[in-house]
Amino acid sequence: KEAEQQQKLANVVILATGGTIAGAGASAANSATYQAAKVGIDKLIAGVPELAQLANVRGEQVMQIASESISNDDLLKLGKRVAELADSNDVDGIVITHGTDTLEETAYFLNLVEKTDKPIVVVGSMRPGTAMSADGMLNLYNAVAVASDKQSRGKGVLVTMNDEIQSGRDVSKSINIKTEAFKSAWGPMGMVVEGKSYWFRLPAKRHTSNSEFDIKQISSLPAVDIAYGYGNVTDTAYKALAQNGAKALIHAGTGNGSVSSRVVPALQELRKNGVQIIRSSHVNQGGFVLRNAEQPDDKNDWVVAHDLNPQKARILAMVAMTKTQDSKELQRIFWEY
Numbered sequence: 001k002e003a004e005q006q007q008k009l010a011n012v013v014i015l016a017t018g019g020t021i022a023g024a025g026a027s028a029a030n031s032a033t034y035q036a037a038k039v040g041i042d043k044l045i046a047g048v049p050e051l052a053q054l055a056n057v058r059g060e061q062v063m064q065i066a067s068e069s070i071s072n073d074d075l076l077k078l079g080k081r082v083a084e085l086a087d088s089n090d091v092d093g094i095v096i097t098h099g100t101d102t103l104e105e106t107a108y109f110l111n112l113v114e115k116t117d118k119p120i121v122v123v124g125s126m127r128p129g130t131a132m133s134a135d136g137m138l139n140l141y142n143a144v145a146v147a148s149d150k151q152s153r154g155k156g157v158l159v160t161m162n163d164e165i166q167s168g169r170d171v172s173k174s175i176n177i178k179t180e181a182f183k184s185a186w187g188p189m190g191m192v193v194e195g196k197s198y199w200f201r202l203p204a205k206r207h208t209s210n211s212e213f214d215i216k217q218i219s220s221l222p223a224v225d226i227a228y229g230y231g232n233v234t235d236t237a238y239k240a241l242a243q244n245g246a247k248a249l250i251h252a253g254t255g256n257g258s259v260s261s262r263v264v265p266a267l268q269e270l271r272k273n274g275v276q277i278i279r280s281s282h283v284n285q286g287g288f289v290l291r292n293a294e295q296p297d298d299k300n301d302w303v304v305a306h307d308l309n310p311q312k313a314r315i316l317a318m319v320a321m322t323k324t325q326d327s328k329e330l331q332r333i334f335w336e337y
């Protein structure tokens with residue numbers, strides 16, 4: 001009977017990378033003061049025995065770090081392992097436990113480069129497991145529920161936090177002190193309640209199986225850096241980043257990706273020297289940069305990131321530049337993904 005039950009359940013692999021969901025604090029009152037990336041995946045799984053009712057779950061520790069320290073090499077390593085698992089016949093879904101600080105970047109990266117329809121769900125927590133009202137257990141339970149659900153197939157990389165199912169492309173950490181931390185300007189795709197998913201919308205942008213990018217063909221990512229726009233800004237950071245080897249600069253601009261008159265000449269010069277200039281907006285949860293508004297992008301040969309925030313624009317620029325150095329192609333990619 002037990003074997004029959006196991007056969008019916010989906011096979012879900014949990015890839016653990018660290019973060020607060022694997023964190024531990026000194027006391028139950030420590031919801032914000034703790035060390036991330038302390039608890040191993042086997043212990044995390046053992047802490048939620050209810051997972052066994054949702055799926056045949058096994059875990060793998062891919063790395064054990066706080067997500068603010070994730071490097072491009074880590075992204076590639078994780079992406080390649082996800083692809084191997086997605087290719088194997090005995091895996092139906094993949095969950096990635098991750099720190100929340102760069103969770104949105106990893107989720108978007110995987111959304112661009114994994115050629116599969118199998119559910120890939122990235123999940124974290126805002127409080128360590130040792131804290132009162134820790135959110136990791138339920139977030140993980142929800143992630144496994146969504147990863148084992150056939151309805152989740154073909155919807156791109158998903159994020160389950162605070163009972164919501166979010167698109168890995170759109171979602172962003174919007175507050176760092178509440179469990180209701182992950183928001184998308186365009187709303188969640190669904191809800192997960194008591195292990196069951198309820199869907200409301202689909203992503204309109206290209207992703208996973210329908211993407212032109214494939215992790216198996218990517219062995220390194222080009223240097224792309226971000227510089228911030230603010231009152232009284234100078235061009236120092238932009239020039240320094242380019243001098244240090246950046247192939248593209250993401251301008252984390254004010255408003256509609258606007259650029260200070262003190263910075264414009266440096267960016268025009270850098271573009272002439274081959275550096276791609278990508279205008280994004282640091283407006284929280286609603287940056288929306290339009291081409292040739294605020295700046296003459298056609299004349300400057302710059303690219304706009306549209307609704308992608310600076311950190312997501314960096315991910316897309318890196319992935320796109322593994323294939324093209326042409327600014328028009330880059331702009332096409334920024335509209336499509």
Ligand SMILES: NC(=O)C[C@H](N)C(=O)O
Binds near residue numbers: 019067100126
């Ligand atoms: N809530 C978290 O996971 C934050 C932590 N600094 C991390 O990203 O690893």
